[in-house]
Amino acid sequence: MRARVRYAKLGKLRFVSAIDLGRVWERSLRRARVPIAYSEGFHAHPKVSFPDALPLGYASVAEYAELRFTEPIDLPEAMARLNACLPEGMDVRSAVEVADGAPRLAKWLRASVWDLGYPDAAAAALPPAVRAVVEADEVLVERLRKEERTTLDLRPAIHHLSTTDDADDGVSIPTVRATLHHVEPPMRPSEVHQALDDAARRVAGVALPAPTVTTRIAQGEPTEEGLREALDGTLVPSHPENPEEATYRDRQPAARRDPGHDDIGVAHPRAHPHPHAQR
Amino acid sequence: MVKEPAGVERRWLLVYPDAYEVGQPNQGVQILYEVLNERPAVAAERGYAPWPDMEALQREHAIPFFSLESHLPMAAFDVVGFSLSAEVGATNVLTCLDLGGVPLRAVDRSEGDPLVLAGGHAAFNPEPLAPFFDVVVAGDGEEFVLELDDLLARAQQHGWSRQALLERVARLEGAYVPALYEPVYEEAVVTGESLPRLRATRPRRSDLPERIPKRTVADLDAWPYPKRQLVPLTETVHERYAVEIFRGCTRGCRFCQAGMITRPVRERSKATIEAMVADGLASTGLEEVGLLSLSSADHSEIRGLCGDLADAYDGTKTSLSLPSTRVDAFNVELAEELSRGGRRSGLTFAPEAGTERMRAVINKHASEADMLRTAEAAYASGWRHLKLYFMIGLPTETDDDVLGIAELGLKVAAIGRQHGRKHKVTVSVGGFVPKAHTPFQWCAQDPPEEIRRKLTLLRQRVSAERNLTVRAHDPEPGLVEGLLARGDRRVADVVERAWSLGARLDGWAEHFDLGAWQRACEELGIDPAWFTQRPRDVDEALPWDHLDSGLDRDWLRDDYEDALAGRELDDCRWGSCYDCGVCLGLDLDHELAAGHGASLRASPG
Known part of the structure; x- marks a missing residue:
C-alpha cells in the first residue's frame, strides 16, 4: 500500500537537513510501529521518498512524503500513531492513499506559497517595496554559487506577491506572501527578500531587515485566486491571512508528545527567577 | 522529562x-x-x-x-x-x-x-x-x-x-x-x-x-541507564542504541588506561541487557544496537547473549555490533552470529603490536598463528575487508617490531587474496601515548619525528602490496596529548596560554595548531619533552599520585618490570589473582553475570 502525506517542519526542525530528515522519518516510523516497506539488498532503506527538498533554515507546513507499506493499514490511525512519535515541530497533516501507477507527486507541485515574516520595523517599508517588485518587468537578483556570481531574473517566477494590509496594528507580524512558480533554476524566498530590499532602498531609501522566519504555506497548482493544494485541493489564498481566518494553516495537533528521545533539546521550563540569571 | x-x-x-x-x-x-x-x-x-x-x-x-x-x-x-x-x-x-x-x-x-x-x-x-x-x-x-x-x-x-x-x-x-x-x-x-x-x-x-579514591558502582543492574537514550536529529559519529554490557577489564593490556582505571569487572546480567535492548529499540527507533565495553567478547554470557539477540532480531532491519579488541576465532564466531544473513563488509581486530616479543611486552595475548587463523576464518566466513589496529612507539620497540606490523599485514593480505582478488586489509597505526595509572606511566614517549620515521619504514615495506592500506594520523598532536596526559599543575599555564594564542579543538587535524602550543611552552619555560620523552624514575613522585585508582603502586611497578622482561600476565577474570590491589581495596570482586566472580578465581595471597 502506498500513501502520500503532507507534513509540517517547524521550530528547531528547520535546521535539520534533507539528508538527516530521512533518518528522522525512518526512526519515527519504527517507533510508531508503522509497517514501512524496505528496499532489497544489503543497504536496505525504508521506502520513504520526497518529491523535493526544503532548503535548510525554512519552516514549512507543506512538505510531502510518499510512503510504501508492507501491508494495507488504517491510514488515519497509523498517522495518528506516527504523529505521537515524530519529533516536536514535525507532524503529518493530511494523508491519502494512492494507487500504483498514479502520476508522480512532483507533477502536481507547480508552485509554492511562502510567507516571509518580517520584524515590526519593516512594516512601513513593505507595501511600497512589494508594489515596486510587482510592477517591474524584470527583477534582477544576484546569486553566489561556488564563488561565481550570476544574475537571474526573479520576475517570471513570481505568480503573486502581496503583503499584510495593516501591519502597523502592533499585533500581527508584517508578512509578505509570495507565490512562486517552480522554475529552473528554482527561485528561493531569500531572493524575494533580496528583491524587496533592493526595491525598498530604491523607492524609500531604507534597507529592509531580514525576515525572522520564512514558512512554506502550501504547494500545488497556481490559480487566479491563489494556489490549489496538491493533496486535497484546498484553495490557499494568495494574500496573507489573518491568523483567525487562516483555515489552511491548521494548528499543531493537540496530542501530547513524549519528547524524551529526540535530541532537539528537551526544554525544561524556567523556574522562578534564578538567582544567577540576572547577570 | x-x-x-x-x-x-x-x-x-x-x-x-x-x-x-x-x-x-x-x-x-x-x-x-x-x-x-x-x-x-x-x-x-x-x-x-x-x-x-x-x-x-x-x-x-x-x-x-x-x-x-x-x-x-x-x-x-x-x-x-x-x-x-x-x-x-x-x-x-x-x-x-x-x-x-x-x-x-x-x-x-x-x-x-x-x-x-x-x-x-x-x-x-x-x-x-x-x-x-x-x-x-x-x-x-x-x-x-x-x-x-x-x-x-x-x-x-x-x-x-x-x-x-x-x-x-x-x-x-x-x-x-x-x-x-x-x-x-x-x-x-x-x-x-x-x-x-x-x-x-x-x-x-x-x-x-x-x-582521593575513585568512585565505583558495584552493581550495574541497579543502574540500567540510559533508559531513554536520546536520538540525534542531525548526524553524529555513532548512531546506535548502546548498552554497556560491562565495565572494567582484566585483560591487563599494559598500555590501556581505560582497562586499568575501571577495574574490577562488573558485568550486566543477560536479562537486564536483553530488556534494555528491547526497550531501547522500541523507544528510539534506532536501527543498530551496540553491545559496548572495553572487550565485549569477554562477557561471561556473551555466546548466549549474541545468540538470543540474533534470534530476536533475525529478519528485521536491526543490526547488531560488538566492538572487541580480541584477536581470536571466537570473535569471528560471534561476529558471524551477529551478522546472520546480513552484510559482512568489514571486521576489525586489534593485534596492537607486530611481533610476538612486542605483544608480550604490552601483555596482548595473541600469537601470530592465532591471528592468521582468525584472518582465515574471517575471510572464509565472507568478510572481504579486515582492519587491523596497531600502535607504534611502544616501550622497548625496535625497527624489527615496526616492520613486524608490515609483515603481519602482508600475511593477512596474502590470506585475503586466496579468498578473493579484491579482498583488502587496512593497517591502522597510532602513536603510543603513555598514560597515568598504567604500568607504562614511567615510560618515555617517542617524539613525533621518531613516530614519523617509523611510519615511513612501515609504509616502504608494504608499498608494493595493493590490497593493503596503511592509515595513520599526524604524530604531532600526540605530543600535546602526552603533555596533558602526564603533565603536572605547571602545565595549566601552558594550556591557558596556548588557548589564548588560538589553540582550539586540538583533536581535529584541521584545527590542531602545534605552533600555539610550542609558543606557549617557550614563553612559560616549560619543555614538553621533560614531561613526555623523559623516562621517569620508578620512585619519582607522579602528578597523579594523590588520585587513587585502586591499583597498587608496587604492583604497577612489578608489572612494568615484567613488561620490560617480556613476561605476560593472565586475565585475572578467569585465572588467578595477581593482587593489583583494586578488588581488595574496594572490597569488591569481579561481578560476573554467570555465577559469582569469587568462585571462579583463587583467593588472593
Whole structure:
C-alpha cells in the first residue's frame, strides 16, 4: 500500500537537513510501529521518498512524503500513531492513499506559497517595496554559487506577491506572501527578500531587515485566486491571512508528545527567577 | 522529562567539550543526564563546544555559551560539569567557560558563579587542568552526582557560602577539590633536567584524605541507564542504541588506561541487557544496537547473549555490533552470529603490536598463528575487508617490531587474496601515548619525528602490496596529548596560554595548531619533552599520585618490570589473582553475570 502525506517542519526542525530528515522519518516510523516497506539488498532503506527538498533554515507546513507499506493499514490511525512519535515541530497533516501507477507527486507541485515574516520595523517599508517588485518587468537578483556570481531574473517566477494590509496594528507580524512558480533554476524566498530590499532602498531609501522566519504555506497548482493544494485541493489564498481566518494553516495537533528521545533539546521550563540569571 | 517549572531548584549543565556530533553519543553524559533529571527538583541540560565559526559569531553578538535544551546561559546554572573523555579537549573547556562568562580559574570565581566540575577518564590525571576546576571526580559518576546534588540542596537551604560548600564537597568520597591540595616541588633541579621535579601533592588541611579514591558502582543492574537514550536529529559519529554490557577489564593490556582505571569487572546480567535492548529499540527507533565495553567478547554470557539477540532480531532491519579488541576465532564466531544473513563488509581486530616479543611486552595475548587463523576464518566466513589496529612507539620497540606490523599485514593480505582478488586489509597505526595509572606511566614517549620515521619504514615495506592500506594520523598532536596526559599543575599555564594564542579543538587535524602550543611552552619555560620523552624514575613522585585508582603502586611497578622482561600476565577474570590491589581495596570482586566472580578465581595471597 502506498500513501502520500503532507507534513509540517517547524521550530528547531528547520535546521535539520534533507539528508538527516530521512533518518528522522525512518526512526519515527519504527517507533510508531508503522509497517514501512524496505528496499532489497544489503543497504536496505525504508521506502520513504520526497518529491523535493526544503532548503535548510525554512519552516514549512507543506512538505510531502510518499510512503510504501508492507501491508494495507488504517491510514488515519497509523498517522495518528506516527504523529505521537515524530519529533516536536514535525507532524503529518493530511494523508491519502494512492494507487500504483498514479502520476508522480512532483507533477502536481507547480508552485509554492511562502510567507516571509518580517520584524515590526519593516512594516512601513513593505507595501511600497512589494508594489515596486510587482510592477517591474524584470527583477534582477544576484546569486553566489561556488564563488561565481550570476544574475537571474526573479520576475517570471513570481505568480503573486502581496503583503499584510495593516501591519502597523502592533499585533500581527508584517508578512509578505509570495507565490512562486517552480522554475529552473528554482527561485528561493531569500531572493524575494533580496528583491524587496533592493526595491525598498530604491523607492524609500531604507534597507529592509531580514525576515525572522520564512514558512512554506502550501504547494500545488497556481490559480487566479491563489494556489490549489496538491493533496486535497484546498484553495490557499494568495494574500496573507489573518491568523483567525487562516483555515489552511491548521494548528499543531493537540496530542501530547513524549519528547524524551529526540535530541532537539528537551526544554525544561524556567523556574522562578534564578538567582544567577540576572547577570 | 519536561518539568513543571515551579519544582526546579537546581540546574546542572553537562558539557562534553567537543563538537555535538562527537559528544552527543557519549554514554557518560547521557547516563548522568537521566540520573539527574529523574529528580523532580533538578533540571540537567547539555552543552557542546562551539565550532570556531560559531564561537566567532557568539563573540561578535555577545551571545554567551548556552544550553542545548532551554538556551539558558552557562551562568544560570548551579553546576557546570565537564566530561573529560580525552586529553585533547582541554582548550575546549576554556572556550566553553570563557564564552559562558565564568572565570577560567577556580580562584577567580565568586559566590554567584556555577560550581565547575570535571569527570571522565582523563580526570584520572586532573593536574594540567586542576586550576580550572572547583571539583574533580575520578571513576563512576552515577552515585557521586546525586550526593553532590544533595549537598547543593542543603547549601541552598542553609545559604552556605561557596567556600563552605566546597569544604563540604571535599569530604564527599571521591571528590578532589584542587584548591585544597598543593603540589610541592623539589628545590634543586636534577642535572640535565629543565624543571624541578614534583615532591608530592599534599592536602592543605589535615582533615582531608592524602589520596582521593575513585568512585565505583558495584552493581550495574541497579543502574540500567540510559533508559531513554536520546536520538540525534542531525548526524553524529555513532548512531546506535548502546548498552554497556560491562565495565572494567582484566585483560591487563599494559598500555590501556581505560582497562586499568575501571577495574574490577562488573558485568550486566543477560536479562537486564536483553530488556534494555528491547526497550531501547522500541523507544528510539534506532536501527543498530551496540553491545559496548572495553572487550565485549569477554562477557561471561556473551555466546548466549549474541545468540538470543540474533534470534530476536533475525529478519528485521536491526543490526547488531560488538566492538572487541580480541584477536581470536571466537570473535569471528560471534561476529558471524551477529551478522546472520546480513552484510559482512568489514571486521576489525586489534593485534596492537607486530611481533610476538612486542605483544608480550604490552601483555596482548595473541600469537601470530592465532591471528592468521582468525584472518582465515574471517575471510572464509565472507568478510572481504579486515582492519587491523596497531600502535607504534611502544616501550622497548625496535625497527624489527615496526616492520613486524608490515609483515603481519602482508600475511593477512596474502590470506585475503586466496579468498578473493579484491579482498583488502587496512593497517591502522597510532602513536603510543603513555598514560597515568598504567604500568607504562614511567615510560618515555617517542617524539613525533621518531613516530614519523617509523611510519615511513612501515609504509616502504608494504608499498608494493595493493590490497593493503596503511592509515595513520599526524604524530604531532600526540605530543600535546602526552603533555596533558602526564603533565603536572605547571602545565595549566601552558594550556591557558596556548588557548589564548588560538589553540582550539586540538583533536581535529584541521584545527590542531602545534605552533600555539610550542609558543606557549617557550614563553612559560616549560619543555614538553621533560614531561613526555623523559623516562621517569620508578620512585619519582607522579602528578597523579594523590588520585587513587585502586591499583597498587608496587604492583604497577612489578608489572612494568615484567613488561620490560617480556613476561605476560593472565586475565585475572578467569585465572588467578595477581593482587593489583583494586578488588581488595574496594572490597569488591569481579561481578560476573554467570555465577559469582569469587568462585571462579583463587583467593588472593
